[in-house]
Amino acid sequence: MKKLSVFWLCLLTILVSSCKENEQELVTVKIIPEPETMVVGQGSFEITSASTFYAPPTFKIATHFLQDYLASGAGIGLTEASESASDIVFAQDTTIAAEGYSLSISEENIKIKAADAAGAFYAVQTIRQLLPPDLERLNSMPKTSVNIPQLQITDAPKFAYRGMHLDVSRHFFPKEFVKKYISYLAMLKMNRFHWHLTDDQGWRIEIKEYPLLTEHAAYRNETLIGHYNTQPQQFDGQRYGGYYTQEDVQEIVAYAETLNVTIIPEIEMPGHAQAAVSAYPELGCTGTEVPVATKWGVFENIYCPNQKTFAFLKNTLAEVMALFPGEYIHIGGDEAPKTQWKTCSHCQQLISKHNLKDEQGLQSWFIKEIETFVNSKGKKIIGWDEILEGGLAPNATIMSWRGTEGAVEAANAGHDVILTPTSHAYFDYYQDDHPDEPLAIGGFLPLKKVFEFNPIPTELTGDARNHVLGAQGNIWTEYITTEAQVEYMAFPRMLAMAEVVWSGPAENNEEAYPMFLSKVVQFMERLEVLGVNYANHLYDLKGAVVKENGTIFYTLTSPVSGDKISYRINGAAEKTYETPIPITTTTTLTAQVFKNGKKVGRAFSENIQFHKGLKATITMNVSPHAAYSAGGEAALLNGISGSDTRYGDGEWLGFWGDDLEITITLNEPTTITEIGTRLYHAPGQWIHAPNGASITAKTARGSSHTNSIYKEITNSETLIPFKFKFPETGLRDVTSITLKIPNVGIIPEGQQGAGNKAWTFIDEIVIE
Ligand code: TNX
Numbered sequence: 001m002k003k004l005s006v007f008w009l010c011l012l013t014i015l016v017s018s019c020k021e022n023e024q025e026l027v028t029v030k031i032i033p034e035p036e037t038m039v040v041g042q043g044s045f046e047i048t049s050a051s052t053f054y055a056p057p058t059f060k061i062a063t064h065f066l067q068d069y070l071a072s073g074a075g076i077g078l079t080e081a082s083e084s085a086s087d088i089v090f091a092q093d094t095t096i097a098a099e100g101y102s103l104s105i106s107e108e109n110i111k112i113k114a115a116d117a118a119g120a121f122y123a124v125q126t127i128r129q130l131l132p133p134d135l136e137r138l139n140s141m142p143k144t145s146v147n148i149p150q151l152q153i154t155d156a157p158k159f160a161y162r163g164m165h166l167d168v169s170r171h172f173f174p175k176e177f178v179k180k181y182i183s184y185l186a187m188l189k190m191n192r193f194h195w196h197l198t199d200d201q202g203w204r205i206e207i208k209e210y211p212l213l214t215e216h217a218a219y220r221n222e223t224l225i226g227h228y229n230t231q232p233q234q235f236d237g238q239r240y241g242g243y244y245t246q247e248d249v250q251e252i253v254a255y256a257e258t259l260n261v262t263i264i265p266e267i268e269m270p271g272h273a274q275a276a277v278s279a280y281p282e283l284g285c286t287g288t289e290v291p292v293a294t295k296w297g298v299f300e301n302i303y304c305p306n307q308k309t310f311a312f313l314k315n316t317l318a319e320v321m322a323l324f325p326g327e328y329i330h331i332g333g334d335e336a337p338k339t340q341w342k343t344c345s346h347c348q349q350l351i352s353k354h355n356l357k358d359e360q361g362l363q364s365w366f367i368k369e370i371e372t373f374v375n376s377k378g379k380k381i382i383g384w385d386e387i388l389e390g391g392l393a394p395n396a397t398i399m400s401w402r403g404t405e406g407a408v409e410a411a412n413a414g415h416d417v418i419l420t421p422t423s424h425a426y427f428d429y430y431q432d433d434h435p436d437e438p439l440a441i442g443g444f445l446p447l448k449k450v451f452e453f454n455p456i457p458t459e460l461t462g463d464a465r466n467h468v469l470g471a472q473g474n475i476w477t478e479y480i481t482t483e484a485q486v487e488y489m490a491f492p493r494m495l496a497m498a499e500v501v502w503s504g505p506a507e508n509n510e511e512a513y514p515m516f517l518s519k520v521v522q523f524m525e526r527l528e529v530l531g532v533n534y535a536n537h538l539y540d541l542k543g544a545v546v547k548e549n550g551t552i553f554y555t556l557t558s559p560v561s562g563d564k565i566s567y568r569i570n571g572a573a574e575k576t577y578e579t580p581i582p583i584t585t586t587t588t589l590t591a592q593v594f595k596n597g598k599k600v601g602r603a604f605s606e607n608i609q610f611h612k613g614l615k616a617t618i619t620m621n622v623s624p625h626a627a628y629s630a631g632g633e634a635a636l637l638n639g640i641s642g643s644d645t646r647y648g649d650g651e652w653l654g655f656w657g658d659d660l661e662i663t664i665t666l667n668e669p670t671t672i673t674e675i676g677t678r679l680y681h682a683p684g685q686w687i688h689a690p691n692g693a694s695i696t697a698k699t700a701r702g703s704s705h706t707n708s709i710y711k712e713i714t715n716s717e718t719l720i721p722f723k724f725k726f727p728e729t730g731l732r733d734v735t736s737i738t739l740k741i742p743n744v745g746i747i748p749e750g751q752q753g754a755g756n757k758a759w760t761f762i763d764e765i766v767i768e
Helices: 006-013 020-026 057-074 117-130 175-187 246-257 274-279 307-323 345-353 359-376 405-412 447-451 462-467 483-490 493-503 509-530 633-637
Strands: 037-048 052-054 088-092 101-105 110-114 145-155 161-167 192-196 262-269 328-332 380-384 397-400 417-419 468-473 542-548 551-557 564-569 581-583 587-595 598-608 617-620 653-656 660-672 674-680 692-699 704-710 719-725 731-741 759-762
Touching: 037 101, 052 057, 057 088, 057 110, 057 117, 101 117, 110 117, 117 145, 117 175, 161 175, 161 493, 175 192, 175 246, 175 483, 192 468, 246 262, 246 307, 262 307, 262 359, 307 328, 307 359, 328 359, 345 359, 359 380, 397 405, 405 417, 405 462, 447 493, 447 509, 462 468, 468 493, 483 493, 493 509, 542 598, 551 587, 551 598, 617 633, 633 653, 660 759, 674 692, 674 731, 704 719
Parallel strands: 052 088, 088 110, 161 192, 161 468, 192 262, 262 328, 328 380, 380 397, 397 417, 417 468
Antiparallel strands: 037 145, 101 110, 101 145, 542 551, 551 581, 564 587, 587 598, 617 660, 653 759, 660 731, 674 719, 674 759, 692 704, 692 731
16 A cells, blocks of 8 residues: 555545544554654554564564563564564664664555664654554453554654653652653653662662661651641651662663663762761761751761762772663762861861862862762763862763753863753652642642753754753652652653653744644553553643733633533633633632533632732833743733742742842822732742832822831741732822842852752732
8 A cells, every 4th residue: 555644645535525534543643752754654554463573683672572562462472584574674774863763664564774772672662652552551352463554754862861860769669660660761762760869868779888878878767747848847757768679770770771771870979968977977077977867958967078988989889880781870969068068177178188169179079089980980970060060070971950051051161961950850840730739849840841841951052062962850759759649740741851852842832732732642541551640631721811902801721622611700600611701800710621521620710819900011120030930020910829839830930049120010090008929938949038128109290109028037938928008098199119029149058059049939919
């Protein structure tokens, strides 16, 4: 059968019937991540137990996977045959890009070409997605045959490093789950698993030379309950822990190899080391005993740069390097408070002996020592972007998490970089602003934002762009206690990250995102069969205030449409949503999506406060930080307050280190009695509300009235109200208002994020 593109097929069928039906049938070929080119034909190829395959021996990870998959999912046993007699033929073609492949499925056969084993393996992962999802179930009903659509695909990844990370220190996940997680990466053509094995709250890998790491450092006495910011902090009183033996690690490494996944183990230094220091106090600067940490955050008990520490780290790394065949070892390097180094005479002697500038210089010297050792064993280091401070180790690769500045600096200096900025890659952040979401660390990273991520920072030009190896989604597990919850946070965001790192960012997100969502809807069937506890917010409603010709409207949409949206205003009779709803008074709106007569998605509810600022215009001295500017300046005057728990929900605006000056011009002279807003205060996330703010109101009469507020800020409150009151009868004829909110500056020692600029987050400005 001749292969036909969708276009030609439609043209052919257009005379007979509408081509819509055919089109729908054909576009059900939906693959995540999107292949580079795909031409879908008509008809299919049948795989049966009589089918045969041939492959060069170097492609065995691909053929083993295919054989196992068909055998366990469909009871179909493929047999090996000669190249000329085979139905499924793999061939090596060195002109194809690394990890790329071509796949041609005709009525007669399946032909796969790749330059390397990885490419052949990814062709098989594409075949997997072309087969019915019920094959994902182990020992599902045996079948005599499965059909696979005829098509032609050429495909190759945009980025060489396509990763996911998992923190097993804050919460421990057993070997079987780690393997499952790795299998999810492979299904999505991701090839790097960053395994965060050590941290303050638990050491998770057996090191034969240091038995106390697993006897002692792998266990903590108890764990914080609820959110870190909730005061008073409470603990569960339960001993918690676990670790992987070296045999477990070998098993996981061997398993990952069969899926073309390279594991990057992370051994944190010099900070996030309290568990190790707890087992061996001589590794710290004070020598005193400390417990394995029982709550989250940054701790001052870091490694001391002494002989014992270097011997410990080198012996430990030697055992680690022997277990992991990959070229990289991640040495951490993030969030290491230098408090103890400042008062330790040995550290100060080192600083003067090696002519170092300060403690940052000492950290840099520390990392260079380790790098020399790792390089001497033929491996390379990756470090978090803090290792740039005080001077970069000569051969280090940087993992940029505090934004993208670190990546830009390192790439411009000729170093390789991996992008994992909190704004687009932290899957421990909330993915939705619905109040029913499980407790998370904070932040807000919806699916669309991950999809819109571009791993190459816009500031990078020319050759420096080639230093971007790729990107990675991170799953930190302070608030992720179960396997089901890891899956909930990972899916579907990992699907979007897979698109970004394999297919590259879309040229036009507004067009590409709905297409992606239609693929996600279909992919969820596969996740369902796999038993993955994915989050489904595709039918959850989102509302928006729209201003047109002085009238305020409210619109309702869900990422994927159902059949109808029902809504109620202030408890009145239910209506069907058709056009934007005019808002003329303070309104409580509830709504629900229906599909096939059934409720789909979660119940929606919104309060719209009809205050005097809704028709005003707003300007600011600085733009909100790109990572937290979802709603734009208009979000501060749209009648909708930000979430009490999600400062990144699009209603809050975030600024990094800027003093704010906000000017509001009212649409007509107005009498004002009160102006109020809220500032977010979450020092754990580097967000600080200032002690003071001021407001100046100008009237049509030319007078100017300034009102200042001073507040004691305590860490027990996250929502800090600022209310500026005018005399009861109000200030008449106000035409404009200027609100000044200073940033608190650099975060002081002893606090999370010390030495970094603080964030300011501001909510709706309510004018009454
Ligand atoms: C910062 S990312 C950390 C981790 C936390 C994470 C929580 C990085 C290098 N350090 O220790 O788990 O934030 O989002």
